[in-house]
Each structure stands twice: as C-alpha cells, then as structure tokens.
Amino acid sequence: MKISLIIPSYNRGTLLRRALVSVLEQSRPPDEIIVVDDGSTDNTAQVLKQEFPQVKVIVQINQGISAARNTGIRQAKGNWIAFLDSDDTWLAEKLAIQVRALQQSPDTKVCHTEEIWIRNGTRVNAMNKHKKTGGWIFKQCLPLCAMSPSSIMIHCSVFDDVGLFDESLPACEDYDLWLRISAKYPVLFIEQPLINKYGGHEDQLSQKYWGMDRFRIQALEKIIAQSDISEENKQNATQMLLKKARIFRNGALKRDKTESAQHYQQLLDKYQS
Numbered sequence: 001m002k003i004s005l006i007i008p009s010y011n012r013g014t015l016l017r018r019a020l021v022s023v024l025e026q027s028r029p030p031d032e033i034i035v036v037d038d039g040s041t042d043n044t045a046q047v048l049k050q051e052f053p054q055v056k057v058i059v060q061i062n063q064g065i066s067a068a069r070n071t072g073i074r075q076a077k078g079n080w081i082a083f084l085d086s087d088d089t090w091l092a093e094k095l096a097i098q099v100r101a102l103q104q105s106p107d108t109k110v111c112h113t114e115e116i117w118i119r120n121g122t123r124v125n126a127m128n129k130h131k132k133t134g135g136w137i138f139k140q141c142l143p144l145c146a147m148s149p150s151s152i153m154i155h156c157s158v159f160d161d162v163g164l165f166d167e168s169l170p171a172c173e174d175y176d177l178w179l180r181i182s183a184k185y186p187v188l189f190i191e192q193p194l195i196n197k198y199g200g201h202e203d204q205l206s207q208k209y210w211g212m213d214r215f216r217i218q219a220l221e222k223i224i225a226q227s228d229i230s231e232e233n234k235q236n237a238t239q240m241l242l243k244k245a246r247i248f249r250n251g252a253l254k255r256d257k258t259e260s261a262q263h264y265q266q267l268l269d270k271y272q273s
Helices: 013-024 044-051 065-075 094-103 156-162 173-182 213-225 231-254 258-272
Strands: 003-009 032-038 056-060 080-083 110-119 122-124 153-155 188-199
Touching: 003 013, 003 065, 013 032, 013 044, 032 044, 032 065, 044 056, 056 065, 065 080, 080 156, 094 110, 094 188, 153 156, 156 173, 173 213, 213 231, 213 258, 231 258
Parallel strands: 003 032, 003 080, 032 056, 110 188
Antiparallel strands: 080 153, 110 122, 110 153
16 A cells, blocks of 8 residues: 655645644655645745655646645555645544554545544534544535545545546535545545644635535536436435525525526526426
C-alpha cells in the first residue's frame, strides 16, 4: 500500500504549517506528500521551501479547490489517495489505524473516520445530522456531506471509475463526489476520531457562499441522470432534490425573487412527473 497525500491550499501559509506538522508526526507517514498551491499570494511558498523541503509542491494559477485536488490526484504516484484540507489536522495514529483497517478488509476501496470539531478554537459536539456511518451509505449522503475530505482514503481505481472532483462546482464538490462513490462502493467507517476539523474562519467555502444547497441540487441532478445507478438510489436522490428545491422555491417567493422561484418550480415540475 503506497499512500499519496494531497493538500490543496490557497493563501493559508500559517494554517498549512499546522497541517503539515500533523502529517510529519504520523506514526505511519504517507509515502508521498503533495501540496497544490492554488495561486497563493501570501507566504505559502516561503513556508514550504524553508520548513518542508521533503514536500512535493505543485504551483498553479488559482482555479479553486476541486481543480487543486484533481491536479494532485493526477500527479500522485500512490495507489491510495488521502486528502487533508489545509485548515485541518490529523491525529498521530490516523494513517496507521486506517491502514490496519483496510488490510483487514482487502476488498474495501474507500475509508473514512470520525472527527473532532473545533469552532473558533473551542471543541464542539457535532449535530446529529452530521453523524457518520459506514457500509452502503448513499442515502445518508443525500442530505449533506457525510464524509470529511480530511479523513478519507480512496483507492486510485475509484477515480478511474467515477471520475474526479467536479471543477464547475464552486462549493459542495466533495458532496458531489461522495454521491458518485457511495452509489457504487461501500465505505469503511472508523468510529475513532482521527482528525481535527476546524471551522469558523472567514475563508471557508461555507462562509463564502450562501445557500449551499444550490450546489447540492446540481449534484443531485447529475447523479439522477446517471444510467448506472440503481432505481432505489435514483428515487431517493429525486426525493431529496424535490425537498431541497421546494425550500428554495418557497424562499425565493417570499423574497420576490421571481426568476429564482421559476427556476426551482421548473425543477419541481420536471422531477415530480
């Protein structure tokens, strides 16, 4: 098992240092560490050059997190891909525990873990809607993102099968990929928290974009259109799309956003028939 770690980063030199330190403290380190610098203009290049010479750095013009992750995937030499967001950290046994679990489940191609949530420097309990699970989890992936990119390990053959991150989505790109993966693969879930997931800072995508379900609806349309998903999965995805579209239509009507309301009404008409 050869693991390539991919860390996309944009103007997060200080946070990136914290993330990389947690990687270098792994009891079972990754075989390759790739940082994709997505056009940073801060001290990222200096931090990487001076403090982390062992890291492979790929610099590209700013294209967004999906493009950065995809660049890393294409350049990776390992047969397993792990991700770490530059604002998160790994606990020291993260990779070692996942490797052991995957060795005991040789047919498994996707593995994720429980996480510790830290908001504005304080540990908080995740809400029940964020509860993690394993197995065939497509239905659990429909309401919102059910796996954390920073916790996941994916065999590279999965990307050959379902494709990479959708670069047309400005947010919820992980939700979109998890739908495509969980429609075809069971996932192994490790109940032990193995990452620190930080939140509350201004440059998070969830802070940058309003109405994140707009992008989830796009992802649901894509998965419904796939010819190779089961009828049960298609029906469940359709019900979730209708639920989310109704919420957006009603909200648009209340705010007199006629064009937006018409758009979501058209979706309702299309998928209710």
